[in-house]
């Protein structure tokens with residue numbers, strides 16, 4: 001099966017539609033454009049999200065409960081913007097429900113991803129791993145980057161599936177991360193913004209995320225793709241309001257903040273790196289899989305909604 005796929009294969013395991021963009025969108029666009037096979041597995045439909053489009057407000061869980069279905073289309077458009085064609089929902093669309101924020105009654109819904117049987121969910125991901133045989137996998141750290149139950153569960157499921165896959169599993173596993181130095185610079189830069197996302201934060205150490213720079217393994221420079229990342233964010237319109245500070249960053253700092261993404265290495269051996277901390281600039285570094293000489297492949301046509309949901 002993998003004979004027909006490109007030599008470099010990257011798997012991303014995310015919790016909700018839109019998580020793929022904010023943490024890894026530039027990396028996904030970079031690898032898709034460089035001819036790698038990029039597979040995105042999203043674990044829930046994000047049914048419990050807030051809705052920032054007034055005309056769609058009644059789709060929310062407490063009313064029509066139609067947000068999840070709507071977000072399938074948003075995700076499809078985001079993937080098209082990133083040039084990613086292989087996107088799936090864990091166990092099929094609707095298999096697991098968004099658990100909502102930690103401590104809410106939605107955590108206890110029997111269909112919530114937080115309630116998923118770990119081995120059952122991991123077996124569903126294992127099917128994807130055996131089909132695609134990714135050398136590199138990206139997911140979250142054990143705290144799900146910031147503590148959301150579905151992000152924590154996505155971490156557990158991804159790590160369990162990789163363990164079950166054994167030698168067929170990814171050779172390198174990365175967790176999304178943010179270096180303390182970048183956070184600190186960001187907090188300084190944002191002080192001037194009227195819509196400062198860090199307005200209430202006194203010290204960078206008080207944030208629930210942030211890794212010492214020497215714990216970071218890879219710095220992915222996707223600044224060439226930051227416009228695609230912004231377009232993919234726009235595709236998630238119900239979740240990211242037009243006046244979001246994220247767009248403020250995109251406008252004020254361009255590729256610098258939007259296009260560069262960082263990772264810690266949870267499994268595998270670090271390849272050659274650069275700079276004071278020897279950060280890798282390629283997640284496939286050290287695997288003996290050279291970047292194809294053909295630097296860019298055209299983004300494939302967007303699949304129809306029926307095709308996307310039939311997977």
Ligand SMILES: [Zn+2]
Nearest residue numbers: 015016019148
């Ligand atoms: Zn999420």
